[in-house]
Amino acid sequence: MVDRLAIVLAQTEESRVYPCVAVANTDDTRKVRTVANIEICTLGTASGLPAHHRFGQTIILTQHTPDEGESHLILDAGDGASSLLMRHGYDHRRIRSIFISHMHADHHAGLIQLLKTCMHLEKRDELIILAPAEGIPAFKAYLDASYLFEEWLGFPIRWLPLTGLVELPGGGMLRAYPNAHLSWVSQRVTEIPRLRDRTYAAESYCAVYEFAACRVVYAGNLHGPQGSDEMAPFVEPCDLLIAELAHVDPVELGRFLAGRAIGNTVVVHFHPRWDQVADAEIRERIYAGAGEGTIRGDVSLAHDGDRFPCWTVTPHEGHTWQQHLPS
Ligand SMILES: [Zn+2]
Secondary structure (H helix, E strand, C coil): CCCEEEECCEECCCCEECCEEEECCHHHHHHCCCCCCEEEEEEECECCCCECCECCCEEEEEEEECCCEEEEEEEEECCCHHHHHHHCCCCHHHEEEEECCECCHHHCCCHHHHHHHHHHCCCCCCEEEEECHHHHHHHHHHHHHCCCCHHHHCCCEEEEECCCEEECCCCCEEEEEECCCCCCHHHHHHHCHHHCCCCCCCCEEEEEEEECCEEEEECCCCCCCCHHHHHCCCCCCEEEEEEEECCCCHHHHHHHHCCCCEEEEEEEEECHHHHHCCHHHHHHHHHHHHCCCCCCCCEEECCCCEEEEECCCCCCCCCCHHHHCCC
């Protein structure tokens, strides 16, 4: 029984919007749920080197609930994050949580300004910041050094290291899964004499966000061309995968996607070399990597400001966190 996805592409002046319509086989409609209460906007899609048309990595996930209204989860806050939120009409006061995947600056350089803007706009609700444990003291020190004392912000911050399952405001659940993106740092840092006695955990994480019937997987940054394989234990089933193309090779991404229960894939974090290659050719490489295998749904190469609703299209009867706990 194969579900088919009809993808309707629409254009707006500011950004491309991709409403996805799930079409089920007539005798199998019960299995397909179409829930559109989550949307992501890829505010910044560059890798570690910003480009003329790509800001540093910042993704905003918006969910709507009758009780809470609209609330935002920020997935990494790269350079310019606050400006990008303004440019695309997002209300900083609606940011309820922020996930920082790792301490490379292209994933958090916009965090402090984002907090400053929240203060100026008189945000009042608690803000949860999930970050690598060893980065949290550095963020706090940076805030103090910027005269942004937490006592003056006007809203409480709850700093949480990236361990375990966290329930976020609005009812979503987030779990971080460690990956090998920074596995080389601990060894290399010993070559720097002044840091010889210091140990770095060099934490880096993928994130899985689950809300209502939607399951979103965020790759963060991975390690090496086959880095997507690290997500194999927890990626399925998911309705939306946010993949990366700075470290991962497109052919290898296609191989990884083939045959998996992944609704739609949005690719971000473009290495500058891919800016020299047409989107159509990158997509060809991804699909070539899948070989005879089938990639479900659509693979979208995101540009700054694109919006993607997360429809639950995966024909599963619910999933439990127990299925995805690391062994
Ligand atoms: Zn990185």
